[in-house]
Amino acid sequence: VQPGAAPGVRGGSPAADVLIVGGGVMGCAVALALATRGVKTTVLERSVPGAEASIAAAGILGAQAEAHADGPMARLCLASRERFAALAAELFERTSIDVGYRRSGVVQVAFDAEQLDAAWRAVAWQRDAGLAVERLDAVAARTLEPALSDATIGALHFVDDARVDPPTYLRALRIAAERAGARFQSGSFVRRIVVAGRFARGVVMEDGSEITADWVVLAAGSWSTLVEGTPLPPGSVRPARGQIVELLLPAPLVERVVYGPRAYLSPRDDGRVLVGSTLEFVGFRPGVTAAAVRDLLAGAIELAPALGGADLGRCWSGLRPHTPDELPVIGSTSVARLLLATGHFRNGILLSPITAEVIAALVVGAPLPADMAPFAESRHG
Ligand SMILES: Cc1cc2nc3c(=O)[nH]c(=O)nc-3n(C[C@H](O)[C@H](O)[C@H](O)COP(=O)(O)OP(=O)(O)OC[C@H]3O[C@@H](n4cnc5c(N)ncnc54)[C@H](O)[C@@H]3O)c2cc1C
Numbered sequence: 001v002q003p004g005a006a007p008g009v010r011g012g013s014p015a016a017d018v019l020i021v022g023g024g025v026m027g028c029a030v031a032l033a034l035a036t037r038g039v040k041t042t043v044l045e046r047s048v049p050g051a052e053a054s055i056a057a058a059g060i061l062g063a064q065a066e067a068h069a070d071g072p073m074a075r076l077c078l079a080s081r082e083r084f085a086a087l088a089a090e091l092f093e094r095t096s097i098d099v100g101y102r103r104s105g106v107v108q109v110a111f112d113a114e115q116l117d118a119a120w121r122a123v124a125w126q127r128d129a130g131l132a133v134e135r136l137d138a139v140a141a142r143t144l145e146p147a148l149s150d151a152t153i154g155a156l157h158f159v160d161d162a163r164v165d166p167p168t169y170l171r172a173l174r175i176a177a178e179r180a181g182a183r184f185q186s187g188s189f190v191r192r193i194v195v196a197g198r199f200a201r202g203v204v205m206e207d208g209s210e211i212t213a214d215w216v217v218l219a220a221g222s223w224s225t226l227v228e229g230t231p232l233p234p235g236s237v238r239p240a241r242g243q244i245v246e247l248l249l250p251a252p253l254v255e256r257v258v259y260g261p262r263a264y265l266s267p268r269d270d271g272r273v274l275v276g277s278t279l280e281f282v283g284f285r286p287g288v289t290a291a292a293v294r295d296l297l298a299g300a301i302e303l304a305p306a307l308g309g310a311d312l313g314r315c316w317s318g319l320r321p322h323t324p325d326e327l328p329v330i331g332s333t334s335v336a337r338l339l340l341a342t343g344h345f346r347n348g349i350l351l352s353p354i355t356a357e358v359i360a361a362l363v364v365g366a367p368l369p370a371d372m373a374p375f376a377e378s379r380h381g
Contacts, residue, residue: 023049035180050170056318100165193229246313263299
């Protein structure tokens with residue numbers, strides 16, 4: 001293909017080594033990982049990069065706070081969290097954008113002793129594994145975060161958990177990937193993955209034109225089972241809506257991410273606090289509901305009463321790609337040269353660095369950074 005030539009010439013030479021379907025955090029992170037390894041990559045996004053779940057996220061990198069038990073998922077989340085500092089530095093070097101990566105920690109607040117005991121027991125495996133988790137009494141919790149309610153009886157402190165600013169992270173990933181040679185085609189709806197024999201050979205667009213490639217990566221989030229030709233069975237990835245309310249304060253009220261019984265607080269450096277989130281199975285319907293806003297605000301003010309005086313910012317929702325076992329689907333499929341990077345549910349921002357590394361390793365034939373068998377598409381039978 002000539003430089004600048006339109007891709008998609010049926011029967012012509014491949015338009016790219018790799019076509020990525022979907023420009024969310026997965027598509028953008030995979031594009032960067034491939035482009036920096038010298039792989040010719042095009043991202044096909046029906047809207048604009050980051051339009052859906054990824055930009056809606058709260059940006060919590062809660063590998064420990066989100067890990068309810070030891071296992072492959074917890075280990076994958078930890079491995080990905082470990083990669084964030086270097087990735088944030090790389091993005092800054094490539095784009096001069098600070099993606100808001102802060103190793104702020106997560107504080108999980110308890111309002112009764114039983115709750116705190118149960119939470120402490122649940123993280124016994126983390127202590128055994130040498131991960132940093134502290135049990136704080138009420139005084140220590142409120143010394144760490146003075147805005148916490150005086151109903152706080154204690155907290156767990158996940159010292160190494162972190163946060164990032166999703167919109168900025170998405171922008172930096174896209175710009176860095178573009179500078180490294182990846183192409184992004186917005187307004188490009190992929191209708192079908194073309195499979196010839198046992199191999200993925202490219203995609204068919206909405207207008208019927210075909211784009212050929214050596215590899216196809218399906219990273220279409222909640223819409224992944226709707227792309228024709230996917231080996232994913234219907235229902236194996238479905239949308240799980242989450243709503244967020246943004247509160248505006250002139251200066252940061254809390255420094256750490258705060259988890260409470262009814263809401264979490266994800267602070268930004270500029271004083272904003274993102275209050276999340278709901279978990280709703282309402283199909284592909286976006287939207288913010290009165291009841292969710294009421295409940296989120298109540299949960300937030302219960303955690304930090306001063307939030308009652310904050311200005312109300314924007315409210316939004318996003319569709320998390322949920323899988324029946326709540327594990328992502330990453331890697332090879334029954335169709336050769338078709339790779340999946342989807343189903344990341346609540347932790348897609350956190351898992352983006354390791355997912356990108358795995359997909360890039362599969363394309364260039366490098367060793368995988370983790371055992372990916374638990375996340376294989378074949379586990380669905
Ligand atoms: C309210 C909320 C809070 C969250 N908070 C966190 C958090 O704190 N930390 C965390 O780690 N994760 C969080 N998540 C989860 C995280 O946002 C997701 O796991 C992640 O964004 C999924 O990324 P993705 O790229 O797979 O999907 P998406 O971002 O949805 O991207 C998929 C893209 O594919 C495109 N697409 C779909 N079909 C086609 C097609 N046929 N052709 C072309 N393009 C197509 C879509 O337009 C979309 O841009 C949160 C999610 C929500 C909703």
